[in-house]
Amino acid sequence: MEQNEILAENPDPDSRIFGLTGGIGSGKTTVAKILENMGFSIYYSDARAKDLVNESAYLKSEIIKLLGEDAYNKDGLYNRKYVANIVFTNPGKLDVLNSIIHPAVKSDFKNWLQNREDKEIIFKETALLFELDLDKECHQSVLVTAEDNARSKRVMDRDGKTYREVLNIMNKQMPEKEKIKRADFVIYNNGTLEDLQNEVEKVKSEIMALQF
Incomplete structure (x- = not known):
């Protein structure tokens, strides 16, 4: 998409939108929190998607049509484990599920941005930015991004998954080399939290030096 097309779609022409992404165990959410502490506004797409599938009657209806009544628990909340088990082995249904949820998140982001006062630089966090x-x-x-061993260890420590389970998830995501080629800025998270903060500070300086 050309720059003028992006600007035409932008709900606020005064905003500069940076997509923030990273694979499982990369530390994407930690970076988002660091940027937020620096004073930037962050739209958490993945968190909002989790809210919207519970809040929107339309999304509930479409997801049940696609995946069945068990897509929601008896309490009416989205059954993430059930849905994940289906779409993890069925790319076609995953594509349809994303086509249902993405437009709702896009609309939610537009409303969120229009209600912000600090709009010059916005970070839009999303796991599937490139996918x-x-x-x-x-x-x-x-x-x-981070080395595979570092990512797998973080997920095993955080979620209690086995190495094989984490590897299966990683193998279904876009390869890191491909993401690095597509990204405008890369933050490497292979060391300590202090190292990561320094990496974020470096990228922040590069972004602030841009001519908008």
């Missing part, structure tokens, strides 16, 4: 070509809806992209 769903959502980088085309942003001016530029920031990738958080």
